[in-house]
Amino acid sequence: MIVVIDYNVGNVRSVCNAFRHIGCQAKLSCNPEDIESASGLVLPGVAAFGYAVSALGHLAELIKKLALAGKPLLGICVGYQMLFDRSAEYGSHKGLGLVAGNVVPIPSSQTVPHMGWNLVKLPEDMDLFAHLPRAKSRGLPREKHFYFAHSFYANVTDTEAKIAYTDYGFPMPASVQKGAIYGTQFHPEKSGKTGLKVLENFSKICHLSRAKSRERKTT
Amino acid sequence: MLTKRIIPCLDVKDNRVVKGVHFLNLRDAGDPVELGARYSDEGADELVFLDITATIRSRKTIVELVEKVAENVFIPFTVGGGISTVDQIDELLRSGAEKVSVNTAAVQNPHLLTEAARRFGNQCIVLAIDARRSKTQPGRWQVTVKAGSEPTDLDAVEWAIKAEKLGAGEILLTSMDADGTKTGYDNELNKAVSDAVNIPVIASGGAGKLEHLYDAIVEGGADAVLMASITHFENYTIKQMKEYLASRGIPVNL
Secondary structure: OEEEEOOOOOOOHHHHHHHHHOOOOEEEEOOHHHHHHOOEEEEOOOOOHHHHHHHHOOHHHHHHHHHHOOOOEEEEOHHHHOOOOEEOOOOOEEOOOOOOEEEEEOOOOOOOOEEEEEEEEOOOOOHHHOOOOOOOOOOOOOEEEEEEEEOEEEEEOOOOOEEEEEEOOOEEEEEEEEOOEEEEOOOHHHOHHHHHHHHHHHHHHHHHHHHHHHHHHHO | OOOOEEEEEEEEEOOEEEEEEOOEEEEEEEOHHHHHHHHHHHOOOOEEEEEOOOOHHHHHHHHHHHHHHHHHOOOOEEEEOOOOOHHHHHHHHHHOOOEEEEOHHHHHOOHHHHHHHHHHOHHHEEEEEEEEEOOOOOOOEEEEEOOOOEEEEEEHHHHHHHHHHHOOOEEEEEEOOOOOOOOOOOHHHHHHHHHHOOOOEEEEOOOOOHHHHHHHHHOOOOOEEEEOHHHHOOOOOHHHHHHHHHHOOOOOOO
């Protein structure tokens, strides 16, 4: 069972709906026991960073501990931004610090918010993008459109993180992967069929990780 | 590169999609959930649902509608119509809407934009402006409220600039003069507003032909185009619109 963390911020229902649509069991919960026993965690977020961090409260430490111990965690949008060290949205706020980097404003030379469907170049070695159709021509990078809606972006400085980029006048990180920690700046639950495939991939990651941890327990 | 968005607009009254001319003479255009799902399958980039009755009774219906749409549609959608408090915004976002649009309430209480943006982030706060060409001052547009029925003293361009500073993350700009006429968007209005702000502008009102969409993007500087009549009554499919724009060099998500 995947647990979508319910910490009283906007649009968390859509993520559950999307998992249900692909036949995957997902539960909306803020109960620490549910979170501990989940096969994977999703940290959604339609909120301002500061509000989201304070709403998460004491759950932050638990989520951090579990993710570092190998439980798959997927942060979406502000939930993704919260994986990093700090954000400058409406003040300065501390994040979970799971991935090194800071959340900073998109340069005002661009239209802000960055809103709509943008192309993301999909590295072959990022698990969230497995089994997505290949590029039409050989040698071209694999890329897909995803839906974005944000005014800040994560300047990723973590050398251990794999990063997928989109182009918004500069290469802007759109997704990260580090150990069992995954994040997307875009909304997979709102990115049509391609987005649903990304959530299906996350669900497979959770399934595999659960199977592995069972193996470890029995041997 | 960020693509230009095609956004069908579903005006909802008594749980049915309706469409009129200049906001009057409404025609039935179908079931909102079915129509929304169809547009999503056809490749719409986003949807807008506007509760055009916006009464206390319709408020409950619209929350239920949002829940149903969110179970069936996996693209972003905005909900608007009669929204006046942060709690209402919270309820709609929690029910599955990606964004909410505010209009009359923001004119009456501009602080609502700030309060909502601080809590939910400005990316989900859309300011809807219903603008009418000034009869006395050429090149100016007057903001109207209450579904276009009540003129205000506000100038549309100045209001857009102020709203951006207050926390609006996007402007849904409807020309009251062009709405439902199918004679093209008011691109002078679109250009005046999109040049004045740095947030995305959705052009609305007047789409009738494919080149109108192109003109709103190129002449009007719009980031997205909204339409109702030409999709509801099946003049063009979303795919036809996107293929047309792509053939003229506009980036779209095809």
